[in-house]
């Protein structure tokens with residue numbers, strides 16, 4: 001026995017001497033911020049296959065070079081662990097990208113021009129979709145109408161969404177397809193604008209209830225179209241420096257598309273798949289649960305929706321909205337249902353990702369988790385609350401006690417500039433209290449909620465570091481980076497494989513033009529992603 005062991009040992013030594021170590025890739029002359037406490041900084045790394053084999057100085061890493069090794073000179077640029085977005089609607093993002101971008105439109109004329117151009121490139125019968133206009137930027141200082149759009153598109157149905165997504169303007173063709181006439185009444189929770197004299201619909205539709213009358217007529221994309229749009233979304237994500245996304249899926253077809261992209265080698269990043277609760281029964285019956293998969297695509301959590309949004313005043317608050325005392329928002333599912341669903345998914349070994357924005361919704365979710373854990377204690381469940389927006393000290397302490405993850409989207413603090421009006425100053429102090437969450441020891445994972453917010457994790461980091469309304473809740477650059485690296489990796493049970501730069505971890509790296517720790521906070525938003533590397537493969541390079 002001893003002899004055999006000795007022999008193996010000797011063999012290893014011999015092999016090492018005869019076949020010198022070599023790496024597939026080395027990255028030299030970098031400023032690596034590793035997020036690894038035992039070795040916080042490094043100058044260079046060596047990559048073999050998909051993993052990091054050494055992290056250290058240029059001198060140490062140069063030993064790994066042989067004639068096959070690809071050498072990347074970072075020229076002093078900063079490298080962080082591959083950035084992770086813990087909450088993104090990739091298919092929705094892809095579709096959003098393919099719509100006419102009207103964000104910069106300065107007049108209705110300009111909108112018409114852009115719509116007309118699209119009409120010329122689109123076969124008759126297909127829909128023309130646009131997004132991003134803002135009447136305050138338009139020279140005419142009014143909303144566009146159906147008649148404006150008819151001039152640009154007399155035959156193709158058109159929908160253009162306002163920048164906030166809470167208003168659509170449609171043309172006559174679209175109104176006709178949706179069957180909206182003078183006689184059509186506004187649905188509850190929505191409004192169909194009408195001309196005062198003639199009662200003709202103007203084409204302006206407010207809130208989902210009204211907008212969906214037309215949006216429901218837009219055909220679902222084919223698998224081929226969806227493949228293209230998801231592929232486009234992935235490209236934009238890696239351009240933004242992301243190496244992994246927690247991908248919120250809506251329909252089974254999206255998972256098929258993901259599988260196809262992966263098989264064709266067209267998936268440039270890793271996806272942790274968050275699925276709607278409607279899929280739960282099938283998954284459980286098939287014996288699947290969170291974590292099944294591989295480092296590229298993996299079954300993630302089960303998503304449950306508990307309330308709406310602050311923007312639409314549908315997030316469930318304990319006390320009425322400050323700017324509309326007639327409402328405290330709404331719960332989408334009832335207490336019993338939620339508790340049962342949470343308990344069942346928890347028992348089946350799933351991680352839950354529960355969308356809860358208002359304090360009333362969060363309170364309810366906490367109760368559901370407390371009960372489920374009482375019935376069946378499962379250590380390391382890592383259940384998450386998505387958004388977790390309107391908090392207070394007590395709620396945070398309960399989150400901490402249960403061991404919940406706050407899956408937060410820092411860019412909301414910039415977009416939701418109206419939050420003080422919505423909930424009043426006292427409550428607004430507890431909306432996205434990033435610093436307090438960190439101090440109380442709740443793991444916070446960073447995400448975008450794209451396409452609601454921009455995909456860029458750097459904009460998220462900027463928002464968390466430089467927010468203006470509540471400076472006491474600003475976090476440091478290191479804390480913000482943790483949200484988008486090691487904490488987001490923790491939120492998918494993958495902190496041993498990614499989220500920091502360390503030997504044995506996946507070679508997922510993001511190279512930045514500037515070091516966010518060394519520039520003024522308001523300059524962080526101007527940082528450019530130079531290169532994105534996933535498993536040692538350069539999936540994006542600016543040059």
Ligand SMILES: [Zn+2]
Nearest residue numbers: 087089248449
């Ligand atoms: Zn979302």
